[in-house]
Structures are given as structure tokens and as C-alpha cells.
Amino acid sequence: MATINPYTISRDMYKEQRQRLSDTLKATGADDTVAVFLKGASDVPRNYSDTNFFFRQDSYLEYLFGYEVQDCFAAILPGSATSILFVSRMPEAHAVFMGPQPSLDFIKNASGVDEVHFVDEINKVFTDKGIKTIQVLSGINADSGLPMNTASFEGDSAFTIEKDTIYEMLSNQRVIKTQKEIELLTWINGVSSRAHIDVMQKCKPQMSQHQLEAMFSFHCFFHGGMRQMSYSCICATGNSCAVLHYPDNDKTIIDGQMALLDMGGEYHNYASDITCSFPVNGKFSDSQRIIYNAVLDAQMQVFRALKPGAKWLDMHMLALRVMAGHLLKNGFFTAEATVDIIMEKHIMRLFQPHGLGHLMGMEVHDVGGYPKGGSVRPTTPDAKGLRTTRVLEKGVCITVEPGMYFNQVLLTAAFADADIAKYLNEAKLREFWEFGGVRIEDDVIITDDGILNLTCCPRTVEEIEATMAGAPFTKAPEVISN
Amino acid sequence: MATINPYTISRDMYKEQRQRLSDTLKATGADDTVAVFLKGASDVPRNYSDTNFFFRQDSYLEYLFGYEVQDCFAAILPGSATSILFVSRMPEAHAVFMGPQPSLDFIKNASGVDEVHFVDEINKVFTDKGIKTIQVLSGINADSGLPMNTASFEGDSAFTIEKDTIYEMLSNQRVIKTQKEIELLTWINGVSSRAHIDVMQKCKPQMSQHQLEAMFSFHCFFHGGMRQMSYSCICATGNSCAVLHYPDNDKTIIDGQMALLDMGGEYHNYASDITCSFPVNGKFSDSQRIIYNAVLDAQMQVFRALKPGAKWLDMHMLALRVMAGHLLKNGFFTAEATVDIIMEKHIMRLFQPHGLGHLMGMEVHDVGGYPKGGSVRPTTPDAKGLRTTRVLEKGVCITVEPGMYFNQVLLTAAFADADIAKYLNEAKLREFWEFGGVRIEDDVIITDDGILNLTCCPRTVEEIEATMAGAPFTKAPEVISN
Numbered sequence: 001m002a003t004i005n006p007y008t009i010s011r012d013m014y015k016e017q018r019q020r021l022s023d024t025l026k027a028t029g030a031d032d033t034v035a036v037f038l039k040g041a042s043d044v045p046r047n048y049s050d051t052n053f054f055f056r057q058d059s060y061l062e063y064l065f066g067y068e069v070q071d072c073f074a075a076i077l078p079g080s081a082t083s084i085l086f087v088s089r090m091p092e093a094h095a096v097f098m099g100p101q102p103s104l105d106f107i108k109n110a111s112g113v114d115e116v117h118f119v120d121e122i123n124k125v126f127t128d129k130g131i132k133t134i135q136v137l138s139g140i141n142a143d144s145g146l147p148m149n150t151a152s153f154e155g156d157s158a159f160t161i162e163k164d165t166i167y168e169m170l171s172n173q174r175v176i177k178t179q180k181e182i183e184l185l186t187w188i189n190g191v192s193s194r195a196h197i198d199v200m201q202k203c204k205p206q207m208s209q210h211q212l213e214a215m216f217s218f219h220c221f222f223h224g225g226m227r228q229m230s231y232s233c234i235c236a237t238g239n240s241c242a243v244l245h246y247p248d249n250d251k252t253i254i255d256g257q258m259a260l261l262d263m264g265g266e267y268h269n270y271a272s273d274i275t276c277s278f279p280v281n282g283k284f285s286d287s288q289r290i291i292y293n294a295v296l297d298a299q300m301q302v303f304r305a306l307k308p309g310a311k312w313l314d315m316h317m318l319a320l321r322v323m324a325g326h327l328l329k330n331g332f333f334t335a336e337a338t339v340d341i342i343m344e345k346h347i348m349r350l351f352q353p354h355g356l357g358h359l360m361g362m363e364v365h366d367v368g369g370y371p372k373g374g375s376v377r378p379t380t381p382d383a384k385g386l387r388t389t390r391v392l393e394k395g396v397c398i399t400v401e402p403g404m405y406f407n408q409v410l411l412t413a414a415f416a417d418a419d420i421a422k423y424l425n426e427a428k429l430r431e432f433w434e435f436g437g438v439r440i441e442d443d444v445i446i447t448d449d450g451i452l453n454l455t456c457c458p459r460t461v462e463e464i465e466a467t468m469a470g471a472p473f474t475k476a477p478e479v480i481s482n
Numbered sequence: 483m484a485t486i487n488p489y490t491i492s493r494d495m496y497k498e499q500r501q502r503l504s505d506t507l508k509a510t511g512a513d514d515t516v517a518v519f520l521k522g523a524s525d526v527p528r529n530y531s532d533t534n535f536f537f538r539q540d541s542y543l544e545y546l547f548g549y550e551v552q553d554c555f556a557a558i559l560p561g562s563a564t565s566i567l568f569v570s571r572m573p574e575a576h577a578v579f580m581g582p583q584p585s586l587d588f589i590k591n592a593s594g595v596d597e598v599h600f601v602d603e604i605n606k607v608f609t610d611k612g613i614k615t616i617q618v619l620s621g622i623n624a625d626s627g628l629p630m631n632t633a634s635f636e637g638d639s640a641f642t643i644e645k646d647t648i649y650e651m652l653s654n655q656r657v658i659k660t661q662k663e664i665e666l667l668t669w670i671n672g673v674s675s676r677a678h679i680d681v682m683q684k685c686k687p688q689m690s691q692h693q694l695e696a697m698f699s700f701h702c703f704f705h706g707g708m709r710q711m712s713y714s715c716i717c718a719t720g721n722s723c724a725v726l727h728y729p730d731n732d733k734t735i736i737d738g739q740m741a742l743l744d745m746g747g748e749y750h751n752y753a754s755d756i757t758c759s760f761p762v763n764g765k766f767s768d769s770q771r772i773i774y775n776a777v778l779d780a781q782m783q784v785f786r787a788l789k790p791g792a793k794w795l796d797m798h799m800l801a802l803r804v805m806a807g808h809l810l811k812n813g814f815f816t817a818e819a820t821v822d823i824i825m826e827k828h829i830m831r832l833f834q835p836h837g838l839g840h841l842m843g844m845e846v847h848d849v850g851g852y853p854k855g856g857s858v859r860p861t862t863p864d865a866k867g868l869r870t871t872r873v874l875e876k877g878v879c880i881t882v883e884p885g886m887y888f889n890q891v892l893l894t895a896a897f898a899d900a901d902i903a904k905y906l907n908e909a910k911l912r913e914f915w916e917f918g919g920v921r922i923e924d925d926v927i928i929t930d931d932g933i934l935n936l937t938c939c940p941r942t943v944e945e946i947e948a949t950m951a952g953a954p955f956t957k958a959p960e961v962i963s964n
Contacts, residue, residue, distance in 0.1 A: 006690075046538045047523055048628035049845045051713045053535040056528045095891040096835050099725040146530035208488075211704050218700035222693050225732070231533045243581040250707070353578050363531045409577040 006225030007187045009268060011112035013180040014066040015083075020173055021064065022078035025135075028165075032079030033132040036166055038064065039151035040072040054228055058149055059362040060137055060170055062269045067111050073119060073151060077129065083113040086122050123155035133160045139167035143358075143365040143387060168372050174361055175368035176395035181361075182445050182452070184270055185397060186477055189443055189454035191226065192265045192272040195219035196457050197473055200464070205255035205280050209235040212261060213249050220265030230271035230364040234262035237280055241436025242405040244354055253280050258288055258436055264364065271364040273399050274455050275441035282468035284461050287435065291404055292461060294326030295438045298402035299459075302356065306392065306400075306444065306451045307482045313378060313389040316356035319402040320348040320382060327351065327404075337423040346382040347423060350410045355386035357399035360443055366397070396446040405437030450482040488707030489669045491750060493594035495662040496548040497565075502655055503546065504560035507617075510647075514561030515614040518648055520546065521633035522554040536710055540631055541844040542619055542652055544751045549593050555601060555633060559611065565595040568604050605637035615642045621649035625840075625847040625869060650854050656843055657850035658877035663843075664927055664934070666752055667879060668959055671925055671936035673708065674747045674754040677701035678939050679955055682946070687737035687762050691717040694743060695731050702747030712753035712846040716744035719762055723918025724887040726836055735762050740770055740918055746846065753846040755881050756937050757923035764950035766943050769917065773886055774943060776808030777920045780884035781941075784838065788874065788882075788926065788933045789964045795860060795871040798838040801884040802830040802864060809833065809886075819905040828864040829905060832892050837868035839881035842925055848879070878928040887919030932964040 021036065038061045043052040057068045065074050065085060073086040085108075090101040104116040117125050126134070134156060137148045148167060177185065195216045202215055213233040220226040236246040237253045241260035253259070259280050264272035277295075279288050298319040305318060324342040327333060333342065342348060359366035369388035370377060378384055390396070411429055414420045442455035456475040458467040467473040503518065520543045525534040539550045547556050547567060555568040567590075572583040586598040599607050608616070616638060619630045630649060659667065677698045684697055695715040702708040718728040719735045723742035735741070741762050746754035759777070761770050780801040787800060806824040809815060815824065824830060841848035851870035852859060860866055872878070893911060896902045924937035938957040940949040949955040 041529055044526060044535065045626060045628060046535075047540055048623045048626055048630055049541070050623070050626035050628075050847055051845070053526065053528075054714065058529055059531070092891070095725075096889060097725070097727045098729055099722070100891055141530045141532070144527060144530055144532035146527060148530055208707070210707055210709065213709075214700055214704035217703075218696055221699075222696035225690070225692055227692065227695075227731075232536065240581070243579070245579045247580055249709075363533070365532055407578060409574070409582055 007184065007267065009066060009184060010180060011066065013178065013184070014064060015112060016178055016180065017173075018064050018076050018083050019081070020178075021170060022076060022081055024169055024173065025078040030078045032077070033130055034078060034135060035126060035129075035131045035133070036076040036078070036135045037151045037153075038074045038137060039149050040067070040070070040074070041149065042071050056228070057269060059269050059367075063170075063174060063362055065111065065113065066268065068268070071119070073122060073153070075126075077131070082115065084115045084117065084125065085111060085113050086117050086119045086125075088119050119153075122153040123158075126159065131159065133162055135162045135166045137167045137170070138163035139171075141367065142370050143363075171367040172371055174366065175359060175390075176393060177361065177397050177445065178395070181270075182395075182397075184267070185272070185443070185445070186452075186454050188224070188226075188265060188267045188270055188272045189274070189477070190456060191220055191224035192263070192274050193456040194223070195265065196261065196263065196274055196276045197467060199261060200276060200278055200458070200468055201470065203253070203259060203278075203280055203468075205253050207253050209237055209249040209251050209253060212259070213263070216261070216263045224265055224267065226265035226267050228266045230264040230266040230273055234260070236260045236436065239408070239434045239436045241277070241438070242407045244405075255281050256285070258438065260437060260439055262439065262441065269362040271360050271362070271366075272454075273360055273364050273441060273443055274457065275401060275439045276457050277438040277440060278464050278468065283465060287432065289461055290326070290330050291432075291435065291438050294323050294330075295402050295404050295440050296459060297326065298322040299400055299440050299442070302400050302402070303444070303451060303453070303480055304482055306446065306480075307449050308392055308394050308446060310392045311389070312356070312392060312398070313375075313383060313386065316383055316386055317343070319356050320352060323351065323402065323404055324348055331428050332425055333423050334425055341423065345420065345423065346380060347420060349382040350407070350414050351404050352402065353385065353405070353407065353410060354403065355383070357401050357441070358387035359390075360397045360399055392446045394446055394448055397443065398446070399441055399443050401439055401441030403437060403439035406432045406435045407437075408433065447479070450480045453478040453480065489666065489749065491548060491666060492662060493548065495660070495666070496546060497594060498660055498662065499655070500546050500558050500565050501563070502660075503652060504558060504563055506651055506655065507560040512560045514559070515612055516560060516617060517608060517611075517613045517615070518558040518560070518617045519633045519635075520556045520619060521631050522549070522552065522556070523631065524553050538710070539751060541751050541849075545652075545656060545844055547593065547595065548750065550750070553601070555604060555635070557608075559613070564597065566597045566599065566607065567593060567595050568599050568601045568607075570601050601635075604635040608641065613641065615644055617644045617648045619649045619652070620645035621653075623849065624852050625845075653849040654853055656848065657841055657872075658875060659843065659879050659927065660877070663752075664877075664879075666749070667754070667925070667927070668934075668936050670706070670708075670747060670749045670752055670754045671756070671959070672938060673702055673706035674745070674756050675938040676705070677747065678743065678745065678756055678758045679949060681743060682758060682760055682940070682950055683952065685735070685741060685760075685762055685950075687735050689735050691719055691731040691733050691735060694741070695745070698743070698745045706747055706749065708747035708749050710748050712746040712748040712755055716742070718742045718918065721888075721890070721916045721918045723759070723920070724889040726885075726887075737763050738767070740920060742919060742921055744921065744923065751844040753842050753844070753848075754936075755842055755846050755923060755925055756939065757883055757921045758939050759920040759922060760946045760950065765947060769914065771943055772808070772812050773914075773917065773920050776805050776812075777884050777886050777922050778941060779808065780804040781882055781922050781924070784882050784884070785926070785933060785935070785962055786964055788928065788962075789931055790874055790876050790928060792874045793871070794838070794874060794880070795857075795865060795868065798865055798868055799825070801838050802834060805833065805884065805886055806830055813910050814907055815905050816907055823905065827902060827905065828862060829902060831864040832889070832896050833886050834884060835867065835887070835889065835892060836885065837865070839883050839923070840869035841872075842879045842881055874928045876928055876930055879925065880928070881923055881925050883921055883923030885919060885921035888914045888917045889919075890915065929961070932962045935960040935962065
């Protein structure tokens with residue numbers, strides 16, 4: 001219960017991120033008359049009540065300014081390398097209920113921006129600085145299908161509003177992490193990894209799934225200051241492990257089941273996204289070991305193939321192929337099947353109905369997955385779930401999360417499809433009807449010649465069994481050169 | 483770490499709540515052609531991303547149906563005493579990501595309603611049953627100023643839509659709790675009280691405020707299955723105790739400070755709302771004891787005055803008057819001041835700039851505070867913050883939360899106001915400039931002749947000091963007859 005010091009993010013990280021954007025804009029000809037203009041998020045009420053959901057800043061503004069206050073705007077003037085925050089004027093009641101509003105000077109010093117003004121001064125500030133063109137974010141988030149929070153202000157019709165540049169430019173920039181971002185993501189992953197280990201060591205049959213979530217989020221918050229998780233914790237056991245985003249976390253944990261825990265802490269919008277799968281009683285059965293090692297082998301083979309230039313779609317297909325080989329070897333397919341046939345017939349979509357992984361950063365499913373003019377979303381049944389098909393570059397942060405599930409809905413439909421059913425050993429698959437599934441998910445950074453694996457959880461069967469028996473487990477982020 | 487059994491809410495609680503509404507409607511002449519029609523809540527994305535805030539069901543629908551699934555509708559037909567849920571049809575991908583959709587029969591049995599249909603069948607169901615008039619919720623939440631989530635459906639223009647009845651009727655019903663609701667609220671308050679005690683016993687100087695929140699929410703979740711809190715936890719220490727809804731919870735706790743912790747767990751929308759104030763090092767200083775006992779005296783005197791027929795505005799003024807007496811006795815006012823003058827000049831608004839308490843139920847600031855035709859919001863400076871001025875009735879659930887704060891913004895303004903400043907002992911008040919404040923908040927139910935106090939936390943100086951020194955503290959909900 002000693003003092004803890006959550007990670008202090010250097011204001012220089014945000015400054016560098018603003019500088020990168022300014023440099024790119026200047027390289028495309030932006031001059032002193034151009035301003036990038038962003039809108040921060042507002043509080044969102046829980047339905048129509050006067051309690052709000054926990055405030056989450058707009059990630060584009062947060063990425064450039066690291067300023068987590070409601071209803072602000074921000075601008076970057078690439079010509080003069082000027083950064084500006086516009087804050088709302090607070091009524092007196094704000095001081096009584098939420099605390100006194102800091103002075104503009106205080107905000108300037110704390111945030112490290114060049115200027116701070118009130119929101120009602122936006123027009124005057126732009127006019128005084130000779131701004132003619134306002135670059136705003138406009139686009140559709142590829143994962144949610146929702147439109148951006150495009151900024152506007154009273155009087156903006158007197159300016160040229162340019163909507164076609166910044167969204168793609170900034171999303172692409174966010175894909176490539178700086179050294180400072182990598183250090184932060186490493187720390188977040190470290191805290192979240194230790195939280196997973198803590199849960200793994202305390203998990204026992206007869207507990208409730210929700211208690212695993214409670215222990216994980218407590219560890220991240222108490223020890224890491226992470227007040228929110230990156231996404232709703234998935235604490236599946238037994239056949240609910242086959243539900244990819246299992247939301248309930250309310251069942252009793254039964255001896256003999258697998259657990260699949262997909263959970264990650266969030267820190268100033270930056271995410272972690274880690275999945276551990278393990279037997280709830282601490283000892284793998286033979287069946288559990290077969291499925292687990294198939295998934296782990298897929299992950300390891302992908303780790304040994306990842307480096308700049310590698311295509312994410314190829315990595316995805318590699319993982320499916322490795323797992324197909326394990327399923328074949330262990331009798332899940334009929335004598336008619338080969339790995340090539342399984343792949344040609346897209347049969348692995350039954351066992352891993354999701355992509356191998358996704359970009360990660362200030363959103364758990366980060367922006368930039370399908371940039372304009374880049375590769376497009378595949379349409380084949382076993383790859384259409386991919387959230388990106390980028391060619392990997394140094395600095396990309398991506399999750400590697402192969403999984404193998406026995407989804408009763410998908411398999412039941414497959415048994416009824418003669419063209420697929422003939423390759424499936426239905427009797428064997430029905431032995432695994434209540435198995436659920438296994439997913440193993442680490443977060444990695446692409447380096448010059450391979451990866452830095454930020455996730456530090458027990459991964460082999462032996463490591464997991466020893467850790468769950470009470471042995472301490474520590475591991476540094478692993479560097480793999482390929 | 484044994485199995486826990488969060489409280490099982492009887493489906494009869496919701497059935498009784500539907501029956502009460504039907505009875506009231508029938509008493510006003512509703513016949514077989516009338517249906518009450520409600521809309522459930524949808525998921526709310528975190529900004530435009532594909533992660534959502536934690537789902538919270540619409541409280542009116544939840545109150546009547548206890549059904550926590552997105553995008554549903556519900557109806558009550560008072561004439562035939564029929565309850566109906568309308569659920570969305572889920573696409574195949576839903577089974578893969580969120581789990582298979584339960585059958586309509588399963589939902590019917592689990593929820594205890596009479597019929598379950600799909601949302602696209604609403605029009606047909608109403609037509610087949612001969613419904614002519616659809617009663618929908620329409621109104622403005624008095625605390626947030628936000629409009630209700632009014633239900634509609636394709637083809638509803640063929641029906642008479644009645645908007646003027648249900649909102650007031652149902653809000654008034656929600657104010658008066660049933661025995662089953664009281665039992666549930668008692669349990670929620672018990673878990674939250676024990677969580678407060680746990681935090682009180684673990685709080686130490688040099689911890690961070692956020693660690694107090696982490697311990698509280700962990701206790702409520704792990705031991706009570708409360709995945710969300712009723713509102714954002716307020717973990718103030720030192721002068722931030724004067725900020726009523728202090729949102730930051732990120733400062734180091736300093737020896738010698740007071741802590742003011744306003745936190746409550748939420749269970750299936752039902753709230754708790756408890757504030758404990760205590761010295762962070764476990765021992766009250768003389769100054770801390772004076773302020774604390776002034777607030778406790780106010781709470782105790784209100785407890786001894788509460789019963790059916792008591793006016794909430796009178797209770798509020800009583801608390802202010804009691805605290806004014808303590809401030810006078812302890813030299814915070816000048817020789818010119820008397821309690822009567824302090825009250826006449828509304829000076830207590832400086833020290834308690836909020837109402838004495840508020841209705842509590844499925845919202846922490848519950849509906850029904852200012853019913854149509856009932857008493858109106860006061861305009862006097864020391865009472866305008868009241869969220870209700872009802873005459874109390876048996877079954878009302880209300881918080882009793884007197885507070886005394888040294889708010890630098892309010893006091894600075896008062897020192898500059900000659901008409902007020904002459905009654906204030908500025909020198910004495912400046913000795914308390916960094917004190918912050920004290921709030922003591924319990925949740926009570928109005929009984930036949932007094933109250934049932936649901937909150938079971940240490941309240942006297944002696945109880946708090948003993949508990950923080952490690953003594954176990956247990957207390958049953960207290961009955962007070964007046």
C-alpha cells in the first residue's frame with residue numbers, strides 16, 4: 001500500500017507528435033495561412049440522467065495535445081510551429097462542483113503549448129494570425145463505421161475549410177509510433193501483464209467470472225493509475241470462450257474448464273490488449289494442451305516472420321495454416337482433408353472467425369488500418385475479418401492473437417454444408433463441443449529486423465502451470481530478430 | 483476468494499412494479515385499448531470508436547422489466563394485465579462475437595413477462611390486440627435538463643400517441659419504494675458501507691487518492707457483483723474536499739488532511755450514495771473534530787425530525803441552522819452575528835452550497851423531485867440547490883448529507899461583499915483555508931414513524947478512530963422512530 005507513481009508522460013511526446021504533423025504538412029506546401037483545427041470530446045450522459053459516462057478525450061486531440069478537459073478545441077499552425085488550446089469559460093458553479101478553473105497561464109505551462117485562449121476567441125485568434133485555410137478532420141472510422149467529430153466554430157464560413165487532408169495524414173502518422181510512445185506502451189503492457197499474472201494466480205474453480213475482471217481492473221488501477229480499461233474485459237470460461245467478445249462475465253467457474261481472459265488497461269487513451277488462456281485449475285488436460293499448443297505454435301511462427309516488409313495478410317494466412325496442420329494431425333479432419341484443401345476451402349474461418357490482429361495505439365482497434373490508396377479489406381471468408389492488411393513498417397504496433405474456437409453455431413452450420421462437412425470429423429469435433437476455445441494475444445512493435453514483444457505473460461504450458469502453482473513469473477519485453 | 487452470490491433480484495419485484503402502474507392507469511380509466519410503450523437504451527460508443535461505454539439500460543424500462551439488453555422495447559397493457567418485451571433480431575455475427583441469441587421462450591421464462599416478440603412485430607402485435615392508444619414517456623429530467631428517450635415505432639401514426647400521462651405517473655411511483663426494493667437497496671448499501679470501511683482501514687498518508695477509488699470499486703465489484711458505480715467516485719483529500727464533485731482523484735494523500743469520500747456501488751441500476759469523512763491518519767485534530775461534529779450534529783437532528791409529513795425544505799433549513807450554531811459557537815462569525823442573522827442573510831450557502839439530500843433509486847439523483855403540481859424549486863440562495871422539496875411519505879428513499887466546506891472561491895467573494903463580510907471572522911476562516919470540508923451522507927427510507935437508515939458506516943469520532951486503528955466495525959441498518 002505504499003505510494004505509487006503512475007508513469008509520467010513527457011510533454012515532449014505530444015510536442016514531437018505535433019512537430020511530425022507540421023513537418024508533413026509543410027512538405028505538402030502548407031504555409032503561414034494554414035491552421036489544423038481539432039475538437040475535443042464532451043461529457044456523455046448515461047441516458048438522459050445527470051451522471052456521465054467516464055470522460056474520454058477525442059483521441060486525435062489527445063494524441064497531439066495530451067489535454068483531457070471537456071469541450072476544448074485545439075489548433076496547430078504548421079507555418080509558425082504554433083500550438084494553441086482553446087478552453088471553455090466555466091461558470092461560477094463549476095468552481096463549487098468541479099474545482100476552480102485554472103488560469104490560462106497555468107494551462108499553458110502544464111500542457112506545454114504555445115498559447116491558450118478561450119473558445120469564444122477562436123475566430124479572432126485565427127483572423128489576427130492571418131489564417132485563411134482551416135484543416136479539419138473528416139472521415140469514417142474503419143472499425144466502427146462512425147464519422148469523425150469534425151470541428152467547427154462560429155464564423156468559420158469566412159475561412160476555407162479543408163476536409164480532405166488531415167484525417168488520412170494524421171491516421172497514418174498515428175500508425176508509426178515514436179520512441180516515446182513505445183516506452184509508454186511498454187509500461188502500460190507491463191502493468192497489464194502483471195495484472196494478468198495476478199489474476200492467473202488467484203483464479204480458482206467456484207469463483208465467479210466477474211471476480212477475475214474485478215481483480216484485473218483493480219491491479220491496473222491501483223498499481224498503474226489506469227482508471228479505465230481499453231475495452232470491456234472479456235472473462236470467459238468453458239464454452240463461453242468461443243464467444244469472441246463475451247460480455248457477461250457472470251458465470252461460476254467450473255473445475256476442468258479453460259479460461260480465456262482478454263483484458264488490457266488504458267492510460268491517457270493509450271491501450272493494451274492482452275489475452276491469456278489457461279486451465280482454471282492450473283493443470284492442462286491432454287485436450288487442452290493440444291489446442292493450446294496449436295495456437296501458441298501459430299503465434300510463435302508469426303513472431304519469427306514479422307519484420308518490416310512483411311504483409312499482414314500473409315501473417316494471418318500463416319497462422320491459419322499452422323493451426324490447420326495441428327487440427328489435421330490431431331484428427332479433427334477426415335481422411336479426405338489436407339492442409340491445402342482446408343486452406344483452399346477457407347475452413348479455418350470456422351475455428352478462428354477473426355483476424356490475426358489489429359493496429360493498437362490510442363484506440364484498441366487503432367486508426368489507419370485501411371488508408372486511402374492502400375490495400376483494401378479482403379473478401380475471402382477466412383480473411384474478411386482483418387482490421388488491416390498493411391505491409392508492416394518499423395514502429396507499427398500490432399496485436400498478434402491467433403485463436404482456435406469450437407463455436408457451436410458455426411460448426412452446426414458447417415455440418416449441414418455437404419461441401420465442408422466431408423472434411424470435418426464431426427465425432428471428434430463433438431468431443432470438443434463444450435471446450436470453448438483458446439486465444440493467445442500479445443502486443444508487438446515492429447523493429448528494424450523483427451519485433452519487440454511488449455507483453456510479458458507466461459506463455460508456454462510449463463510457464464503457465466508453474467505460475468499458477470505459485471512460482472513468481474517475471475519477464476522483460478522480448479526482442480526477436482528475423 | 484470463495485464463491486460469492488451477488489443478490490438475486492426476484493422477478494416478482496418487477497412484476498409488482500408493473501402491477502402498480504397498471505392499477506394506477508386503470509384507476510384513471512385506461513381500458514383494453516391502451517398500451518404503455520417504452521424504449522430501451524442502445525450502446526453508446528466512446529466517441530466514434532468501436533469500443534462502447536459500459537451499457538446502461540433505460541431506468542424506466544429497467545424498473546418495470548429488469549431486462550438489460552440493448553435496443554429492446556417493452557409494453558404493458560393495463561386492461562389485460564399483459565407485459566410484453568420486443569427484442570431485436572440479431573445477425574449471425576452476433577453469435578460469434580457476443581453469443582447466440584436466446585430463444586423468445588427462454589427470454590420469456592427468464593424475464594417473467596407474458597409475451598416476447600421481435601421489434602419488427604410491434605405494429606402487428608398492437609393491432610392484433612386492438613390497441614388504439616399508446617402511452618409513451620415524454621418529459622425533461624429535472625436534474626440533467628435532458629429529454630426522455632421517447633419510444634416510437636414504424637406505423638405508430640395509425641395509433642393515438644399520448645405523451646402527457648406516463649412520465650409523471652411513473653416518476654411518482656418510483657419515488658415510493660416497495661418492500662422488495664427496500665430489501666435490495668438495503669443490501670446494496672450494506673456492500674457499499676463495508677467497502678467504505680475497507681477503504682477507511684487501508685487509507686494511509688502517502689497513498690494516492692486514486693488508490694482509494696480502486697479499493698472501493700474493487701470491493702463492490704468483487705464481493706457484490708457491482709460492475710459499475712452509481713456515479714464517478716469522489717476521493718478528495720485536503721482542500722479538494724471543498725470541491726463538491728471533485729473529479730480528479732490523482733493527488734498524493736498528505737498526513738494531517740481530512741479525506742472526503744463520496745462513493746456508492748450500483749446494482750442493476752439501483753444506486754447507493756454514501757459519503758464518509760475522516761482524518762487520513764486516523765486521528766482527529768481539534769479543528770477536524772469541531773467541523774466534523776458540527777456536520778454530524780446536523781445529520782442527527784435531521785434524523786430525529788424525519789417522518790411522513792416532514793417537509794424536505796424544513797429539514798434542509800434545520801441542518802443549516804444547526805451548523806450555523808456550531809460555527810457561531812466556535813468563533814467563525816463576528817460578534818455582530820446571531821444564528822437568526824446568519825439564516826436571514828443566507829450566509830450558510832457559503833458553507834454548504836448544496837441541498838441536504840436528494841431522492842435515490844434507479845438514478846442516484848432519482849426522478850420525481852419536482853412533480854407537476856407539486857412544490858417548486860426554491861429561489862433563495864441557501865436552498866436553490868435542493869433537488870426536491872417534497873413532503874415526505876412512507877417509502878421515500880432519500881440521502882441525508884449535510885456538509886461544511888471552506889470553499890476559497892465562495893469565501894473570497896464573500897469577503898469582498900460588505901453586507902456579508904461584517905458577519906464573517908475572516909482571520910478565523912483563513913485558518914481553515916486549506917481545510918477542505920466535511921460531508922456525512924447516509925441513505926434512508928421513510929417509515930411509518932421515522933426512518934430506516936440503510937448506511938452502516940462508522941459515524942462518531944470514536945467509531946471512526948477505533949475502526950481506523952483496526953477494530954472491526956459492524957452495524958445493522960438502524961431504525962429511528964420519531
